[in-house]
Amino acid sequence: MAGIYVHVPFCKQKCTYCDFASYSREIGKAEAYFACLLKEIDSRALELKEKTFNTIYLGGGTPSFVKAEFIGATINRIKKVFSVTSDAEITIEINPGTLDEQKLAIYKAVGINRFSIGLQSAYDERLCSLNRIHTAEQFLYACSLLKGENISVDVMIGLKDQKIEEVKATIDLAIKGGANHISVYALTPEEGTPMFTTYLNGELPSEDETTELYDFARDYLSTLGFERYEVSNFAKKGFYSKHNLNYWRRGEYIGLGVAASSCIDDRRFTNTEKIDEYVHCLLNDKYAEIFSELIEGDEIKNEYIMLAMRTSEGIILSDYTKNFGSDFLIDYKREISDNQKYLDVCDYSVKIKDDYLYVQNQIIINFMKD
Numbered sequence: 001m002a003g004i005y006v007h008v009p010f011c012k013q014k015c016t017y018c019d020f021a022s023y024s025r026e027i028g029k030a031e032a033y034f035a036c037l038l039k040e041i042d043s044r045a046l047e048l049k050e051k052t053f054n055t056i057y058l059g060g061g062t063p064s065f066v067k068a069e070f071i072g073a074t075i076n077r078i079k080k081v082f083s084v085t086s087d088a089e090i091t092i093e094i095n096p097g098t099l100d101e102q103k104l105a106i107y108k109a110v111g112i113n114r115f116s117i118g119l120q121s122a123y124d125e126r127l128c129s130l131n132r133i134h135t136a137e138q139f140l141y142a143c144s145l146l147k148g149e150n151i152s153v154d155v156m157i158g159l160k161d162q163k164i165e166e167v168k169a170t171i172d173l174a175i176k177g178g179a180n181h182i183s184v185y186a187l188t189p190e191e192g193t194p195m196f197t198t199y200l201n202g203e204l205p206s207e208d209e210t211t212e213l214y215d216f217a218r219d220y221l222s223t224l225g226f227e228r229y230e231v232s233n234f235a236k237k238g239f240y241s242k243h244n245l246n247y248w249r250r251g252e253y254i255g256l257g258v259a260a261s262s263c264i265d266d267r268r269f270t271n272t273e274k275i276d277e278y279v280h281c282l283l284n285d286k287y288a289e290i291f292s293e294l295i296e297g298d299e300i301k302n303e304y305i306m307l308a309m310r311t312s313e314g315i316i317l318s319d320y321t322k323n324f325g326s327d328f329l330i331d332y333k334r335e336i337s338d339n340q341k342y343l344d345v346c347d348y349s350v351k352i353k354d355d356y357l358y359v360q361n362q363i364i365i366n367f368m369k370d
């Protein structure tokens, strides 16, 4: 099974921390963009006709900002030309303040069955300072439209002067909205964003302070019946994101649209971030790839380990053997022994102990081969 990712690079306004390929003054290009997206979908589907896909994910940007007809046409085309399973998980990212009943009716009619909402904080002053377009009340309104649907909510930690009370209030609001999946992301200050100045001024919490917020979120979510299945992702039983699990299991995925990345048959490739360049290439019957590489040898194993160790299941020994034809416990005997204090090792898997999952990078690095 494999995943399909579609990038929608339009936003109403730019959040202060955002360095994604998302543009606030380009909505006039949406029609041309989606026409080109359909061309890319058709061409890639022809190339990948042997493969079956069980997830579709519309991310951005803000997919819910553009006309729902564009989204409907995109999903319908994907389903028509790709081999997509009938029970596929189909997710759309939603920004509160951009959803209404008419849009939702179109999303549901084309089979979208998972809604990922960017909340970030329950505090309106915070949302305003991040230049988010919505309030906490608008979040609840979007959730009221989505009542009974499969809802995931993003929560942000590591913000200036952020206290545990804010994280708790945000999780509580997400639950009130009906979330059965919550992602808790630590802010990464990216160069070139307004938030980077805040970071340079030393106004963001230290790593230890952010870890404290994370530990609170993890423990609190656990008391609410949410399982941590990946370092930043928590869900009620049965609501793990299939699309993301495919990434972490190093499954294949095709990325469509501006800035989208793909990994198919161990070739990794990425499209241009520029809307004009993307449109120009597709209109001239070319892909808009700006990067491509073949992943080989130890790099494949490194990637596999790096991704799997982020999950609470860790390395599943039988899966490793199926992929690489050898025994993980033998291949990494020395690394396992050197890091045993951080690891749970059993007949089924090798995983990072719960208390160390948030600082997994320092452990995973010891398993990387040159």
Ligand code: SF4
Binding pocket: 010, 011, 012, 013, 014, 015, 018, 019, 020, 022, 060, 061, 062, 095, 118
């Ligand atoms: S809504 Fe998302 S993609 Fe758009 S600017 Fe904000 S963080 Fe970036």
